[in-house]
């Protein structure tokens with residue numbers, strides 16, 4: 001490892017049965033020996049608390065700690081993450097193992113920090129054990145105080161769902177129809193799961209802060225039903241993420257036009273960056289991946305592992321740990337390859353890791369003081385993500401539009417950030433960006449609308465898509481004309497709307513006020529009605545019975561502009577807006593890049609670093625009209641430069 005330039009390892013994240021082979025009996029010998037060796041060779045160590053894998057003795061003796069499906073099926077020992085966060089017994093036993101490990105390793109010279117659990121809410125992010133129903137009921141009592149308030153928030157008078165005793169309140173249970181709970185209860189369920197996950201994590205972070213105050217705390221992964229931003233703010237020193245860019249190639253929609261494949265992972269990394277601007281990649285893909293019965297990711301081609309490593313770094317990673325060192329010869333992950341194969345003899349991935357190690361040994365410290373910069377951000381929020389999981393009248397659109405915008409921007413070499421709109425979001429958080437795109441915020445609180453109005457009034461440009469602003473935080477529709485909370489800002493109302501699917505033929509829209517163009521008006525159409533003189537119609541519907549009616553508008557609002565796009569975005573409609581706003585790459589005046597190359601910029605007081613990442617196997621021809629130095633090789637570059645397939649340059 002040292003020869004390859006590694007400086008950090010992570011260990012023990014699943015080793016509960018090694019540390020505590022039977023209840024109350026602790027042993028540290030194996031990891032003591034490993035840590036000693038690491039220390040001897042100058043490697044620093046991150047220790048994982050092993051609570052993602054309760055041992056057999058534990059779940060056998062205390063079956064109440066097990067997770068249960070909504071249908072009531074108990075999930076048993078045999079995989080991992082089969083526990084629930086609500087069981088007091090599990091919290092107690094988690095606290096004991098965490099404290100024992102913290103006490104044992106708090107002063108170890110090699111140990112720099114802790115990873116709490118492993119990938120909260122991976123594998124499963126729903127919990128229906130008896131303890132979960134009880135904890136949810138308590139959560140509802142705290143949130144609503146009275147049953148009347150809960151009944152009102154959940155609209156229970158509809159279909160006679162009114163609760164008359166607290167004991168009747170549970171997490172959503174099986175109903176006639178497949179998984180069709182009360183939608184407002186379903187939204188609260190997600191909020192509860194998130195709060196409950198964080199409160200479980202806090203059991204461990206409280207102990208570690210007390211016992212091992214000089215070691216930092218993080219956790220890894222970005223999964224559903226968890227407000228990772230709050231978890232970061234309340235509990236952690238920085239956030240960590242596990243980056244497997246090939247997930248985007250196996251999970252993208254097969255009908256998707258021009259998929260971005262592994263480059264699409266950059267959008268996910270922008271969400272990670274919104275949690276902590278500089279983060280750790282706790283698991284960076286280092287080989288072909290697969291479990292015995294699921295996922296079958298091809299082997300990274302020569303250069304791809306290096307490309308993905310710099311993709312993480314370009315987007316804000318300041319620490320990268322590969323998953324894993326050696327490929328396991330047994331268990332579910334025998335095909336999830338590490339840098340080394342089963343035999344541990346040199347292979348090309350080991351050599352590639354060594355090349356990266358040597359490069360970062362000299363360039364790393366210059367990179368580490370910088371942060372990603374962008375002038376444009378995509379807005380997201382947890383309320384809409386959680387509500388939209390169930391509500392198909394807006395949920396699926398956000399993903400579709402988010403991708404469309406990301407593709408349109410990244411192919412034009414315009415870096416973008418992701419920003420989560422949260423209770424604590426300030427005007428300063430937003431004013432860092434010239435343009436904000438908030439594709440389909442169906443739920444919009446009046447406070448959020450007021451913040452966005454202030455942003456626009458002070459010169460910002462905000463872009464909404466269809467289905468904006470019509471629900472409150474409970475998920476009730478406002479009794480106001482659409483776009484509800486965003487009506488004043490956009491200066492329009494929605495005359496009528498329709499899904500565009502099933503028997504409906506595809507609809508198109510015609511753009512004016514710039515280059516004329518025809519683009520698809522996909523999936524859902526809001527037919528717009530300007531309500532103010534400050535509104536300009538930018539595109540009209542070009543087909544169906546509402547042909548000729550406004551499809552896209554922009555409203556001058558204070559010093560800024562609010563756009564309303566009546567449909568779900570596609571790449572070409574996003575392109576139309578980008579063109580009309582005159583948005584170009586921040587390096588446009590000295591750098592010409594082909595589409596296949598991503599541009600990311602990290603910056604500090606001593607200037608910008610331009611990361612050029614070639615996602616194609618083919619070389620890319622780039623042109624520099626100013627001389628620059630490649631930080632990784634020290635070479636001076638100017639004029640026409642051939643960037644090798646999967647190649648990377650870091651220009652300063």
Ligand code: GAL
Pocket residue numbers: 118119122242283323333336
């Ligand atoms: C992550 C997990 C690792 C390993 C890896 C490959 O989700 O944290 O433990 O399972 O994926 O499957």
